[in-house]
Amino acid sequence: MKSAMRSLKRMKAVFVARNLEYLRDRASFGWNLVFPVLIVFALAVVFSGPTKALFTVTTIGQEALPELVKFPGVESLEADRTKALERLSRQQTDLVLEVRDQSVNYWVNGNSAAGAILEILLQYTEDRPLERGETDGQAIRYVDWVVPGILGMNMMYSALWGVGYVVVRYRQSGYLRRLKATPLTKFEFLSAQVLSRLLVTLTASSIVFIGTNLILDYKMVGSIALLVLIALMGGLAMITLGLAIACRTESKEFADGLLNAVTFPMLLLSGVWFSLDGSPQWVQTMAQVLPLTHVLEAARAVMLDNAGFADIALHLSVLVGFCVVGMGVSIKLFKW
Amino acid sequence: MTETILAVRGLRKSYDDVVAVDGLDFEIESGQCFGLLGPNGAGKSTTLALLEGMELPTSGSVTYRGGALPADYQDRVGIQFQATALQDYLTPFDNLKLFSSFYDDPISMDRLIEQFRLGEFLHRDARRLSGGQRQRLLLALALVHNPEIVFLDEPTTGLDPRSRRDLWDVVTDLKADGRTLILTTHYMEEAEVLCDQLVILSHGQTLLQGTPKQLIKDAGVVDLDTLFLSLTGEPLVKTQEVIE
Structure with a gap:
């Protein structure tokens, strides 16, 4: 018990020191808050206009599709049924089509005027029997969709730079060697770094979330508590990934390269800026091994579709897995 | 009656094909100021790291009071590294508080602030301290837990004459407290003034060992610098040369 208390005392000291260092570095602190706000506003302005295609159709399968999908002004993409209906309820697509045996099943959103027009066109141009399905849900603006991506x-x-880069800087400057000459353990040091950065990440995300919502009033229909849980697990997963990268790296330049190698695929493939629904299957599969993909899919499910805990449990489990592996690797391989 | 606090037997450390320390044998008495002398690359810092427990020897041993280094050895030693950074944006006060909290029974911060005259720059960003102020802070950090052995790796390198003299005074006070001090230095005057016992190293091996006076007397030379030059053909640095 006494040993645990000592350990907590040392962790708290390193935690406080790291927070002080971050808070007094006003340039970094300010940038962490200002940068995402600027991006949200820029995208809200740039993408506020209508999309280029007149209509979008999502197809389930590619076989024997109705002529409608080839009409000028109609853009089509393929998705599985769950994704397709999810897009329809968000009015990211106007019509969903599925050819089964000799009939054509279609779904429209009852709140969508574009969907109603496409339905009429389909009825006039398709000879096979039609089966109708309907969903509802309000359209989401691009800003509603992109805010979770930016956060x-x-x-x-x-998370990655605030821990990974900083730990390598400490090592290169000899500060870690100085700490090694104290009773501070690897676990205490690493835990303090994780907790400090988690506090910073959650605080900055909350400020940006509240600040942008006050002005842009983006869609948030789900549970705030679940969103906090996702941010907590996502933050931890990425912080521990940063630690794993930094656990033995001695050069800041090499750390920079490694961190870019990890962040760049996430930036492209995790759905920060655009949906991967229309991309090849292998790309979508690859995206599933990136922690940010699970953070964003879970966050969008909660914010846009009012998903519950059970709906996002798989994403949370994957993030827990990332945390366990990241922290395990860091403690095992960490070099002062 | 003095007691051997650290003993080194057949100590060797190599990195790949580079032998940094090559078969050292010596003993350090409790309460002594023990100096490791030698030019750059002589193996001083590696020997110090092995004595500190920061590195493990390739072969040979370092014993503490006749036994293996104890699990709480880091609680018993204080280390002032030759080149160490502190966290950015932290003040000497923040650093003292941080390092004090690593130990169960640290010296009071007020005492350290007074002893090392940290008061005038206590709340200044540690990156903006002068060389002498910084060394005093690093020494205070090495002593927060009241260690019985203090390691000083070239503590006065890069300091101006006034700061160098100030630090000598601090080291003299630490000796008077009865602590065991182990220091490395390039400077002859420093070694002669501060050290009770010296080991002169070259290429990881012991060239000579003894008290400064004894070494000079036995060699029939006027000072340690002349002695070292006659042994290795390499001059050590005289304090006055560095000052100039």
Whole structure:
């Protein structure tokens, strides 16, 4: 018990020192708050206009599709049924089509005027029997969709660089060697770094989330508590990934390269800026091995579709896995 | 009656094909100021790291009071590294508080602030301290837990004459407290003034060992610098040369 208390005391001291260092570095602190806000506003302005295609159709399968999908002004992409209906309820697509045996099943969103027009066109142009399905749900603006992406991206940079780069800087400057000459253990040092950066990441994300919502009033229909849980697990997963990268790296330049190698695929493939629904299957599979993908899919499910705990449990489990592996590797391989 | 606090037997350390320390044997008495002398690359810092427990020897041993280094050895030693950074944006006060909290029974911060005259720059960003102020802070950090052995790796390198003299005074006070001090230095005057016992190293091996006076007397030379030059053909640095 006494030993645990001593350990907590040392962790708290390192935690406080790291927080002080971050808070007094006003340039970094300010940038962590200002940068995501600027991006959200820029995207809200740039993508506020209508999309280029007149109509979008999502197809389940590619076989014997109705002529409608080839009409000028109609853009089509393929998805599985769950994804397709999810897109329809968010009005990211106007019509969902599935050819089964000799009939054509279709779904429209009852709140969508574009969907109603496409339905009429389909009825006039298709000879096979039609079966109708309907969903509802309000359209989401691009800003509604991209806000979780930007918050997630900010979290990713803050977590990976704020821990990975800083630990390598400490090592290169000899500070870790100085700490090694004290009773501070690897676990205490690493835990303090994780907790400090988690506090910073969650605080910055909350400020940006509340601040941008006050002005842009983006869609948030789900549970705030679940969103906090996702941010907590996502933050931890990426912080421990940063630690694992930094656990033995001695050069800041090499750390920079490694961190870029990890963040760049997430930036492209995790759905920060655009949906991967229309991309090849192998790309979508690859995206599933990236922690940011699970953070964003879970966050969008909660914010846009009012998903519950059970709906996002798989994403949370994957993030827990990342945390366990990241922390395990860091403690095992860490070099002062 | 003095007691051997650290003993080194057949100590060797190599990195790949480079032998940094090559078969050292010596003993350090409790309460002594023990100096490791030698030019750059002589193996001083590696020997110090092995004595500190920061590195493990390739072969040979370092014993503490006749036995293996104890699990709480880091609680018994204080180390002032030759080149160490502190966390950015932290003040000497923050650093003292941080390092004090690593130990169960640290010296009071007020005492350290007074002893090392940290008061005038206690709340200044540690990156903006002068060389002498910084060394005093690093020494205070090495002593927060009241260690019985203090390691000083070239503590006065890069300091101006006034700061160098100030640090000598601090080291003299630490000796008067009865602590065992182990220091490395390039400077002859420093070694002659501060050290009770010296080991002169070259290429990882012991060239000579003894008290400064004894070494000079036995060699029939006027000072340690002349002695070292006659042994190795390499001059050590005289304090006055560095000052100039």
